[in-house]
Amino acid sequence: MSVIDAPRSKAAPKRRGINWEKWGWIYMRASGVVLVVLIFGHLFVNLVAGEGVKAIDFAFVAGKWADPFWVVWDTLLLWLALIHGGNGMRTLVNDYANNTTVRRILLAGIFASTAILIILGTLVIYTFDPCPVGAAPELLPSFCPVP
Amino acid sequence: MSTAAVMENQPHVPEVIPTFTATLIIRRFDPEVDDEPRWQDFDVELRGTDRVLDALHKIKWEQDGSLTFRRSCAHGVCGSDAMRINGRNRLACKTLIKDLDISKPIYVEAIKGLPLEKDLIVDMEPFFESYRSINPFLMASGSPDKERKQSPVERARFDDTTKCILCAACTSSCPVFWTDGQYFGPAAIVNAHRFIFDSRDEGAQVRLDILNDKEGVWRCRTTFNCSEACPRGIQVTQAIAEVKMAVLRGKP
Ligand code: SF4
Numbered sequence: 438m439s440v441i442d443a444p445r446s447k448a449a450p451k452r453r454g455i456n457w458e459k460w461g462w463i464y465m466r467a468s469g470v471v472l473v474v475l476i477f478g479h480l481f482v483n484l485v486a487g488e489g490v491k492a493i494d495f496a497f498v499a500g501k502w503a504d505p506f507w508v509v510w511d512t513l514l515l516w517l518a519l520i521h522g523g524n525g526m527r528t529l530v531n532d533y534a535n536n537t538t539v540r541r542i543l544l545a546g547i548f549a550s551t552a553i554l555i556i557l558g559t560l561v562i563y564t565f566d567p568c569p570v571g572a573a574p575e576l577l578p579s580f581c582p583v584p
Numbered sequence: 585m586s587t588a589a590v591m592e593n594q595p596h597v598p599e600v601i602p603t604f605t606a607t608l609i610i611r612r613f614d615p616e617v618d619d620e621p622r623w624q625d626f627d628v629e630l631r632g633t634d635r636v637l638d639a640l641h642k643i644k645w646e647q648d649g650s651l652t653f654r655r656s657c658a659h660g661v662c663g664s665d666a667m668r669i670n671g672r673n674r675l676a677c678k679t680l681i682k683d684l685d686i687s688k689p690i691y692v693e694a695i696k697g698l699p700l701e702k703d704l705i706v707d708m709e710p711f712f713e714s715y716r717s718i719n720p721f722l723m724a725s726g727s728p729d730k731e732r733k734q735s736p737v738e739r740a741r742f743d744d745t746t747k748c749i750l751c752a753a754c755t756s757s758c759p760v761f762w763t764d765g766q767y768f769g770p771a772a773i774v775n776a777h778r779f780i781f782d783s784r785d786e787g788a789q790v791r792l793d794i795l796n797d798k799e800g801v802w803r804c805r806t807t808f809n810c811s812e813a814c815p816r817g818i819q820v821t822q823a824i825a826e827v828k829m830a831v832l833r834g835k836p
């Protein structure tokens with residue numbers, strides 16, 4: 438015997454494709470937990486450990502990115518935080534921008550800025566070379582091997 | 585003379601119940617006259633046992649008969665008199681005046697997020713529409729010719745959400761509901777919870793699908809306004825969270 442038909446409400450229209458609201462919600466929770474670790478680890482290493490904030494200079498960043506561990510760390514931080522923030526703003530826009538045109542423009546703006554920042558940031562992390570070959574020696578930091 | 589005699593000789597003086605004056609500032613709106621709602625104040629003589637509902641009655645019966653509000657049971661059962669009292673959603677019939685700070689005026693207005701009709705009355709239809717859309721009735725197969733048994737443990741699973749009186753205090757305190765009124769709202773989810781976790785019900789999947797929608801449980805931001813507003817003390821936010829987990833699991 439089957440379940441009786443609902444007398445009043447029509448069945449929920451079957452939506453095809455990805456349920457963005459559900460995955461967005463899950464993403465916010467999961468990335469939030471990881472970000473707590475990533476951000477506080479980042480802050481601790483940069484600002485507290487060792488010499489503290491005074492240690493930060495070009496050489497410090499170059500030293501960090503010489504280690505694959507920090508490359509992965511910073512990549513994760515960049516992607517998770519930007520998408521987390523972008524999705525948060527998307528939610529706000531969906532809530533408060535009632536005008537369809539305004540909403541589309543704002544959403545496109547959020548998407549574009551998030552994407553551009555992610556691409557540029559990733560590019561910097563992976564193409565970073567503190568001592569590029571063939572650069573003028575007086576522009577190179579002091580720790581570079583003298584050719 | 586014995587004490588009893590003294591008591592007998594005394595004339596019977598009815599005990600004077602102390603009264604105090606409270607000021608109520610009520611947000612009035614008469615669609616036939618006003619373009620915008622306006623605030624009007626009333627001074628009312630009240631007793632320590634009086635509730636906001638009694639103050640509203642005194643105003644309506646003694647000062648201004650045009651004051652409009654809903655009430656039915658006057659004892660926190662029917663859920664018709666939810667209103668915003670000093671900025672918080674409460675039932676007028678369950679809010680004692682003496683529990684409020686009467687050195688300051690008491691602000692009373694209609695609940696937010698639903699269309700204002702007159703004074704303290706809002707159009708509840710959008711609220712009931714989302715209530716209806718989650719199928720708030722037992723969906724079970726088989727003919728009901730014998731009782732559907734349930735253990736006390738199974739019954740306790742959804743006990744909290746059976747207490748809802750559909751007053752709309754929660755939904756109309758929800759900032760997500762205020763934004764565009766499209767969100768199902770806490771009350772609908774509470775009543776879905778009541779059936780989703782009922783072992784006798786077989787429609788959980790249907791309700792979970794409905795609430796997995798764009799305007800469903802995912803719009804909840806865990807603000808806790810609803811839990812704070814509920815005059816029945818239902819842990820509304822927790823019920824919503826349980827429905828979210830059930831959606832993720834795909835079963836109650
Ligand atoms: S859950 Fe509480 S506040 Fe919400 S409608 Fe039911 S009784 Fe009212």
Ligand code: FES
Nearest residue numbers: 658660662663677
């Ligand atoms: S009048 Fe019925 S709940 Fe207040």
